[in-house]
Amino acid sequence: MPEWLNWAELAREFITILVVVDPIGSLPVFYFATARVPRHLHIKFAIRAVLIATIVLLLFLVAGQLLLESLGLRFGSFQVAGGIILFLFAMTMIFGEAKSDREIKEAERDYLSGAVFPLAMPSIASPGAMLAIVVLTDNHETPIAEQAATGVLLLVVMAITLLLLLLAAKLKPLLGNTGANVVSRVMGIVLATIAVDAVLGGFQDLGLLELLPPGS
Template structure:
């Protein structure tokens, strides 16, 4: 059991900086403004579930799926960056709210658990790249018994999702402290930060592509 505990701690400590719960909580506060407590709880549960699902599927079949569709990590970063820029722009320059909304409008407005909360805000390109890299290298790991390598990954993803869920549930405390004006300010700030993150994702993806092209051309040069 000591080996399992060590593996769980290593995995959680590696994932938490990447998923960055405080950023997700701030984004959750901005997107859930005006929703009922029940709807906020539902969105928090869905976000945690989607994060667990994304990380688990990425670990077991992510490398295979990306290979089948010829998707590279730089491509994933650029696509995620574009999504963040679009969502951030909408938060930075919000449209006037209509005086009356239908149930369909409410459903569309509150469908933010998967995009952008779960992906790419929480389980983004960095998290996916790290999980795929870990799944490829863990097969050669001899530091832990085989049963630990088999059971630890899903437990790590489950505990990480539960930590995120707890942070999102505590967001109401922050909302009570800031008030509606504070939430509006957080929304615009997070919109600006999301645009910056999206641009940075795209830049990182572009740099990786250029670096691969340079490395490929260097390998083709005749060796002295």
């Protein structure tokens, strides 16, 4: 495989992970969850949330497919299901209630646990992110080195997320809830395109595309 194609694949994976994690969309959740938390604890609050989300996503990267296989499910089927769910997730980002608004309501129930829920899950380590990680790391077809590269990309995205949370106080006047919602919807459009591609890839793995007549 040419080197430029490897870089193109890495860029695609990076964009996929960045979109499904949606660091900017988690900012309003952080604002509310830390509203009653002393300012000197905000750094620990952000680190705790990102650390928990990272552990969850890395577990899905390592053992997500093993779980599928233990249940006797084909990876292609999961890829199609994951693509459909990612597409529905994208539609929620575009047309539905904003991710940040919905999860802010969740945070109102118990702000003291906001670092774990809803900031770490499901805001950062969202169901869409978990599915995307599994889809990107096929243990049978993807070499260990490439899976490790995906893990590094995940860590980069989580570092970006942590950086944004640490800069939340400075970004709030610039971005605000409206800006975060606009960016989240743009990311939803990108995610919808990625989801359709995942479904087509799943169909190809299952051999269903070969059954379609030419020109379909």
